[in-house]
Amino acid sequence: MTEREFIKQLTPELQRMGWWGKKVFVDSAGKAEVVQEGSPWRLKTIYRTNVMSAYNAARYKQQYENADSRPYWMYIAVMDAKTRPQHAVLHGRVFRFDDPIWDTIYPSNSFNCRCRVRALTEAQIKARGLTVESSKGRLKQVMQEVAIDKRTGEIIQRPAWQYTAPDGRTMTPSPGWNYNPGRAAFQPDLERYDYDLARQYVEGMLTGPAFARAWNKWEVRVAQIRAETPGIADDAIREMLKHEAVPASFWPVAILSAADRQLLGTQTQVARLSDWTLAKQAVSRSKQGFKVDTYWRVQPTIETAITVLKNYKPTGTEVYLFYGEGNGVYVAVLKPTKNQATGADELYLDSFRKSSNYELARLRTKLEVLR
Structure with missing residues (x-):
């Protein structure tokens, strides 16, 4: 899809949702301010940023797989x-491919970022007289301003990683970009791993810094939108974010046993x-107190689900897995699908949230009971 086609297709949708043009908002002091919402310029930014993020994700995968011969x-x-x-x-600084700095500053590092990474061999480093640096002792966590609530004047801050160069200059990716989009999109083929090894990988990934930064990106972005557009509906926020998400980027969040695969028919x-x-x-989950470490619960929810229900919808089937009791009930909603290119089975987490015994009892009377 070209930039022009993207703008032409999305503009009427945003107009229908009421997120377009200039609007007047009033802050807590009664001061009115004109805010520019949807515009062709903003859609161009979203399109170009997504194109560069997809490019860098592909470059990261290629460079990582070739790191034995080009490790710098x-x-x-x-x-x-x-x-x-x-x-x-x-610009021009060189680090090893496995230096922790790449978890933070691998491009893109802001909207409309045009930066990139070049992979080099040992011979190229020597021929050009380049110095390979280390980020050890030069990365620190700082509090970064991400938005100002227009109604209350509150300054909203989130933690971010900052790099300090040998000359004292600093670099902190823009709010929401303090992670590696390429690494987020690149995952090993866990279908080839045995169950225990794959499960260990997922546990490490969900508790690691890369996933935390991916979650932080969206947490920051949502806070920015709500601060810039007070009173905006959740549906309008989701419509905006839909076109900012990185295509074909995913995180493995659980590994299914042979018995669970048979139960779900995948x-x-x-x-x-x-x-x-x-x-x-x-x-939506910020209102339930969800944090990044909540997602480690997906695995036990699937493994020890007390009730499994199947919902048949026009868009496909969904499987509800309930775990816990009392105030600690969680539900994972999984959606089985097919890879359009290969026809292979795929399974996506469509929703994960706190639930209740009431919802469990209500859905048991409506849906097919698998367990």
Whole structure:
């Protein structure tokens, strides 16, 4: 889809949702302010950012798989009049591919970021007289301002990683970009792993920094939207984020046993969480006190589900798995599907939320009971 087609297709949808043009909002002091919501310029930013994020995700996968022969990565900024000073701080700096800095500053690092990474061999490093740096002692966590609530004047802050160069200059990715989009999109083929090994990988991934930064990206973005547009409905926020999510990017969140695969009627052992679903969860689950570490509960919810229900919908089937009791009931909603290119079974986490015995009892009377 071209940029022009993207704008032409999305504009009427945003107009229908009421998120378009200029609107007047009043803050807590009674001061009125004109705010520009949807616009062709903003849609261009979303389109170009998604294109660059997809490009960098593919580059990361390619460079990572070729790291044995090209283990040194150089950060490249465009270095023209539009280059952000903080991005220029990293221009020409070289780190090993496995340096922790790439979890934070692998491009893109902001909206409309044009930076990229070049992979180099040992011979190229020596021939060019380049210095391979280490980020050890140069990365620290800081509190970053992400938005100002227009109604209350509250400054909203979130933790972010900041790099300090040897010359004292610093670089902190823009709010919501303090993670590696390429690594988020790149995952090993867990279908080839045995159950225990795959399960260990998922547990480590869900409790690691990369997933935390991906969640933080959406948490920050939702906070920004709510601060910039007080009173905006959740549906309108989701409509905005739908076109900002990285296509084909997902996180494995659970591994299914052979018995669970048979119960659900699927051949895949991996339950995936798409970037788009993660964005939706950030909108609605914040009201339930969900944090990034809540997602480790997906695995035990599936493994020890006390009740499993199947829902037949026009768009496909959904499986509800309930775990816990009293005030600690959780439900994972899984959606079996097929890969359009290969025809292979796939399984996606469509929703994960706190539930109740009441909802469980109500759905048992409406849906097919598998367990």
